[in-house]
Amino acid sequence: MEAIWLYQFRLIVIGDSTVGKSCLIRRFTEGRFAQVSDPTVGVDFFSRLVEIEPGKRIKLQIWDTAGQERFRSITRAYYRNSVGGLLLFDITNRRSFQNVHEWLEETKVHVQPYQIVFVLVGHKCDLDTQRQVTRHEAEKLAAAYGMKYIETSARDAINVEKAFTDLTRDIYELVKRGEITIQEGWEGVKSGFVPNVVHSSEEVVKSERRCLC
Amino acid sequence: MESLYYFFCLYANLKPQSLNNFYQKSLYKEFSFAFILPGDVLIMSDKDDSEIPVITEATSVLEGANCEPPENSESVDQSTETENKSEPIVSTRKRPESKPASDIETAEVFPVQESESKDVPQTGWGYWGSWGKSLLSSASATVATVGQGISNVIEKAETSLGIPSPSEMSPEAKYAAGETNAKDNENSFPMAGPFGVFSTISTAVQSTGKTVITGGLDALEFIGKKTMDVIAEGDPGFKRTKRLMNRNSTLSQVLREAKEKEELWTYNEVTMETDKKTHYGLLFDEFQGLSHLEALEMLSRESEIKVKSILSSLSGEELQTLKLELEQLKEAFSLAEFCDEEEEEKKGDEDFTKEITELFSQLHVSSKPEKLTRRAGGCCFLSPLVQARNTAHEWIITSLTKPLAEEEEGGKQLEAGTPEQLNKNSVEDIHAFAIRSLAELTACSIELFHKTAALVLHSQKQEVTAIERSRTLSQMTVALCNELSSLSKEFTTCLTTAGVKEKADVLNPLITAVFLEASNSASYIQDAFQLLLPVLEISLIENKTGSLRQELQVQTPLSEH
Numbered sequence: 001m002e003a004i005w006l007y008q009f010r011l012i013v014i015g016d017s018t019v020g021k022s023c024l025i026r027r028f029t030e031g032r033f034a035q036v037s038d039p040t041v042g043v044d045f046f047s048r049l050v051e052i053e054p055g056k057r058i059k060l061q062i063w064d065t066a067g068q069e070r071f072r073s074i075t076r077a078y079y080r081n082s083v084g085g086l087l088l089f090d091i092t093n094r095r096s097f098q099n100v101h102e103w104l105e106e107t108k109v110h111v112q113p114y115q116i117v118f119v120l121v122g123h124k125c126d127l128d129t130q131r132q133v134t135r136h137e138a139e140k141l142a143a144a145y146g147m148k149y150i151e152t153s154a155r156d157a158i159n160v161e162k163a164f165t166d167l168t169r170d171i172y173e174l175v176k177r178g179e180i181t182i183q184e185g186w187e188g189v190k191s192g193f194v195p196n197v198v199h200s201s202e203e204v205v206k207s208e209r210r211c212l213c
Numbered sequence: 214m215e216s217l218y219y220f221f222c223l224y225a226n227l228k229p230q231s232l233n234n235f236y237q238k239s240l241y242k243e244f245s246f247a248f249i250l251p252g253d254v255l256i257m258s259d260k261d262d263s264e265i266p267v268i269t270e271a272t273s274v275l276e277g278a279n280c281e282p283p284e285n286s287e288s289v290d291q292s293t294e295t296e297n298k299s300e301p302i303v304s305t306r307k308r309p310e311s312k313p314a315s316d317i318e319t320a321e322v323f324p325v326q327e328s329e330s331k332d333v334p335q336t337g338w339g340y341w342g343s344w345g346k347s348l349l350s351s352a353s354a355t356v357a358t359v360g361q362g363i364s365n366v367i368e369k370a371e372t373s374l375g376i377p378s379p380s381e382m383s384p385e386a387k388y389a390a391g392e393t394n395a396k397d398n399e400n401s402f403p404m405a406g407p408f409g410v411f412s413t414i415s416t417a418v419q420s421t422g423k424t425v426i427t428g429g430l431d432a433l434e435f436i437g438k439k440t441m442d443v444i445a446e447g448d449p450g451f452k453r454t455k456r457l458m459n460r461n462s463t464l465s466q467v468l469r470e471a472k473e474k475e476e477l478w479t480y481n482e483v484t485m486e487t488d489k490k491t492h493y494g495l496l497f498d499e500f501q502g503l504s505h506l507e508a509l510e511m512l513s514r515e516s517e518i519k520v521k522s523i524l525s526s527l528s529g530e531e532l533q534t535l536k537l538e539l540e541q542l543k544e545a546f547s548l549a550e551f552c553d554e555e556e557e558e559k560k561g562d563e564d565f566t567k568e569i570t571e572l573f574s575q576l577h578v579s580s581k582p583e584k585l586t587r588r589a590g591g592c593c594f595l596s597p598l599v600q601a602r603n604t605a606h607e608w609i610i611t612s613l614t615k616p617l618a619e620e621e622e623g624g625k626q627l628e629a630g631t632p633e634q635l636n637k638n639s640v641e642d643i644h645a646f647a648i649r650s651l652a653e654l655t656a657c658s659i660e661l662f663h664k665t666a667a668l669v670l671h672s673q674k675q676e677v678t679a680i681e682r683s684r685t686l687s688q689m690t691v692a693l694c695n696e697l698s699s700l701s702k703e704f705t706t707c708l709t710t711a712g713v714k715e716k717a718d719v720l721n722p723l724i725t726a727v728f729l730e731a732s733n734s735a736s737y738i739q740d741a742f743q744l745l746l747p748v749l750e751i752s753l754i755e756n757k758t759g760s761l762r763q764e765l766q767v768q769t770p771l772s773e774h
Contacts, residue, residue, distance in 0.1 A: 042512075042666075074667055
């Protein structure tokens, strides 16, 4: 069950209703795909360990928010304590893509004084024939906001691992560089329990400044 | 053994920090002492063998021991430290009795108790039969005490928990000095019988009745702070507690920290995978209980702020009417009497499922109530609860029938190594499964409350009044706690059946642990229930004003499609 991890990151998953947030998370944490899924009420919780480097594990605590408008005031409250986020839209639903702006604006207001590392996720990429959003325009939008873009499918398990682990790696790099720091009273990043051996080797790595020759 | 002891210490030290309901939390403290003392007993048990005390004597033992000063105790170093820690809380347990308790009285009780309880762990577990219920009722008894009136409670908290009398100031200082020494020994304490738990629980039970919460959380918080400060002053071991208290922690924070410490310790100390499986805190988190609690706290806090701001914006008759209605709502939030044990046992498997499903549908928060009974899928938040509970029960039934059948055949097959043994669950297995089930059921219950809060706050139409909902929720809380109680009883029956040939010092801690965690579970659920009050208050106000919803949702909405 509980293995030892270096850090715990709290990630939030947002996006319009029915874009497939819960299904994506369930695929990632439980490895299965539910054909029928009830709308999320308020917020749900999942967790999983991710190994970003051999022996270096990060515990992801994933907050799955309700996309429904009526729960919006609840989900807003969760931005503040998240270090990373997956912003989902449905590639077969143009409207969900157009709302990405609004989602980003909203998080910007509510995340203060912290920051969230977002990745833009075009979901349901298995339904390519019904596509309403091209990869190109999604990439353009993501770049405009300084986000990465990735297309995923929970049903066919495409890029699901990658979406989460890439984001985790990016955050980990920021933490390592000190651009994101652990703060009292903030749940975004928590320090885990590291075997002494890893501790010392980490310090060695830090002091050597990672020779890339 | 050692690991379990440490586990309890962790809980004991960390849990009372919750401000919301100090009295419930005080139970933990008490438990910790109960485990430690028998430990001392075991150390000394080669000295002599004395009479086996009867449960009902527990109280009298406590009361009749005033004459012996603690210095006379044979294990000053070890026991004094634990006395220091537990003594104030033990007094609070005595509060339900009419006789006023003084610090000295209780502080000096334990040496006597030690010698008297020596042989208890060796006896059977028959007397635990009614314990599960009393355990839960004692939790409510602590709340009931508050109902006596806030000033009364504060006064009592002061006399019983508090201000050390001059006569005991000096020994206390002495113990504090010896604390370092005692701490070193702490980890080597073995654990044993539950005598201490027993005595204190049985006194608490006497006062169990209907619980009426007239004081608010504020009052409890106040008392909690005050008491903890006093304890912290008298006891260096509480430094950590005090530090946390000052940070104004919420229950989920406290639990999270406890869990994190547990994780750390688990990593450092525990090598056996099996040991990890019995850590309630870790399991509770694994089932997302902590997260749901945190989310529920957020909703509760937000609602509380809204209620306060609304109240401050009203005046005159309008304010009075609303205050009156909120008062009624608060009353509905008191817990109904816990069911009689016999009644409880008559209930079949389906009854809990039926009851909880019915109660939930009475809340009228879900648009699709028919989905609630569907067990597969797991999308609905009631089905995990029902599933967890049914799995536990099925497990118990198979676990119970197996060894019973074996015993009928031979009776001697319980010895290790026989082929039959292989099919059977060991006491450790049962214990692990029991703790896991309790953690899961509790996490699911908290989830249920969290989701209910979200739905109450954001359901479109309100078909039932907030007061009706409160009553239903109160019934749900009772049903859940009763279920935990009966589950823990069934698990301990399994343990006694399976461990009939086990040594008492192996079996007893396991049984105690199951009851302890059942008690913890029940108080988490009750705490979570209390967190719903502000949510229901907002719901009541919104229902009254109708238009308030638009007022409150000031942020610009995002369109859904």
